[in-house]
Amino acid sequence: MKSNTNTKLIFFHPSIHTKQNNNNGVSLSSHRLWFIFFLSFFTLAFTLTLINSTLPTHHLHSSAAAAAAFSSSAPLPPSVADALLHYASLANSSAAGAASGGHMSSAEVESIAAALRHCSPACNFLIFGLTHESLLWQALNHNGCSVFLDESEFLVSRFEQSHPGIEAYDVQYTTKVKDFPELLSAAKSQVKDECRPVQNLLFSDCKLGINDLPNHIYQVPWDVILVDGPRGYFPAAPGRMSAIFTAGVLSRSKKGGGVSKTHVFVHDFGREVERIFSDEFLCPENLVETVDSLGHFLLETMEIQRFQFCANSTASFSNSPSSSGNEDDDDVDVV
Template identity: 55%
Template sequence: MKNSTNNITKLILLHPNIQKQGSSNRLWLIALISCLTLAFLVILIYTRESISITVTNVAASSTTPSVNPPLSESIVKALLHYSSNSNNTEQMPYPDLKSISDVLGQCPSPCNFLVFGLTYEFLLWKALNHNGRTVFIDENRYYAAYMEEKHPEIEVYDVQYTTKISEMKEIIASVREQVHNECRPVQNLLFSDCKLGLNDLPNQLYEMDWDVILVDGPRGYWPEAPGRMSAIFTAGVLARSKKGGNGKTHIFVHDFNREVDSVSSDEFLCRENLVKSKDLLGHFVLERMDENSFQRLKALHIK
C-alpha cells in the first residue's frame, strides 16, 4: 500500500496536463507583467514630455512680455465717429477726440493715461487705451463711486479741490513766490505744501510714469467753481518728475479757450512747450527735468 501510494503521488506530480497548466499560467503572468511594464513606461515618457512642455511654456511666458495688439484703424474710426455724433451737448468735438486718439495710438505699450474729469468720453478713453492703464480723477466722490460700480472695468479716484476761479490771480502770484520751495516744478507731491499740488491721491499714482495726461476737469463755469489750476499744475509736476519711459509726457488741456485754463497752462506748462492749439484743445509736450534744476516759469501779465 505504501509503494502504491507513492507511485500514485508521483503520477499526479508528473502528469503532463498539470505541467502544461503551470507553463500556461506562467506565460500569462509574464505577459501581464510585460503589458504593465510597457504601460508604465509609456505613462512615464508622456508625463516627462508634458512637464517639459509646461516648464518651457512657463519660462517663455515669464521672459516674453504679454502685449495686446493695438486697435485697428477701422475700430478707432468707428469709436470716434459714434462718440462725436451723439446728441450730448457736452461732448468733445471730433477734431479734439482725433488729436488725443492719435497720440494714444503712438504711445509706447503699455500706455499710462491719466484723465482729470470723469466726462462723457470716459469709456472712449478706456477703449482707445485698451492695452494700457487709464485712471480717472473726479471731484465728485458720489458720482465717481456710482460710475465705478456701474462700470467696474474703469479705475476712478475722487479728489477734493480747494481753489476758486475768483482767486486765480492771487493763487498764481503765490505760486510764483514759492517756485523754488513748496511749489517746485519737480517734487514729490505727496509731501507738497503747495496749495495747487494735489497730494491726497493714492500713493501708487505718484510713482507712475504718465505718458499722456488729459485735463478735462474739474468744473470751471462760475467764479466759485474750483477751476483747473490744480489739475494743470499737478499735471506739469507729474510730467517733469517722470523717472522712466522716454522722458516725455503729452498733456492735453480741454476748454483751452477759457481764461483760467489758458493762463494756468501758460504759467505751469509753459508756452514754449505748446505744440498745437486749436479751438478748445491745447496740446503740450513736457520733458523730464532734473530734480536739482528748475525751469524758470514764464511770468504772465494777467489782465
C-alpha cells in the same frame, strides 16, 4: 491456406481531395486578404500621424490665428463694448448733434487718440474729469493703465459700479476760480520750495499741488495727461488751476518708463484761467498745437536742480475770471 474473404478495399474519390483542397485554399486566401487590409490601414494611420507630428508649428499657429481672426464668436473687450454702447445711445438720443453740449469735437478726440497711439500698445493715461468721452479713453487705451480723477465722489462711485475694472478716484479741491490771481502769485513765490517743478507732490504743501491721491499715482510715469476737469466756468467753481499745476509737476518729475516726454492736453484752452495757468506751468515753448478748444503740450523731464517751469514767465491776467465759451462745455454727467 484459407483466404480472408472479409477484406475490404477503401477507395478515395478524387473529387473529395479536390473539394477539401479548394476549401482550404479559400480559407487561406480570405485570411491573407484581411491581414493585408489591417496591415495597410495601420500603416496609413501611422504615416499620417508621423506627418502631422513633424509639420512646422508655425503653420498650425497661423491656422489657429486665422480661425480666431475670422471667428464671429470672439468677444469684444468689455471696454470697447461699453464705449460702443455708450456712443450709440448718445447718437440715438440727439438729433444731428443738436443739444450735445460737453462733447469734444472729432478733431480734439483724434489729437488725443494720436498721442495714445504714439505710446501704444500700452500707455499710462491720467485723466482729470469724468465726461462723455471717459469710456472712449478707456477703450482706446484698453491695454494700458487709465486713471480717472473727478471732484464728485458720487460720480466716481456710480462710474465704477457701472463699469467694473475702471480705476477712478475723487479729488477734494480746495481752490476756487475767483482766487486764481492769489493762487498763482503764491505758487510763483514758492517756486524754489513747495511749488518747485520737480518733486513728489505726495509730500508737498503747495496750495496748487494735489497731494491726497493714492500713493502709486505719484510713482507712475505718465505718458499722456488730459485736463478736462474739474468745473471752471463760474467764480465759485474749483477751477483747473491745481490740475494744470499737478500735470506740469508729474510730467517733469517723471521717472522710469521708456519715454521721457509727456503729452499734456488742456480742454477749454480758450478760457482765461486755463490759458494763464497753462502758460505759467506748461509753457508756451512746449505748446505743440491747438485744436479747436484743446491745447496740446509736450513736456520733457527736468533735473531736480531746476526751479523754473518755463524759459520765460509772462503770465498776465485780469481781476475777474473769464468764462468764454459755453458754460456747459465741461463736467457733464457720464452715463
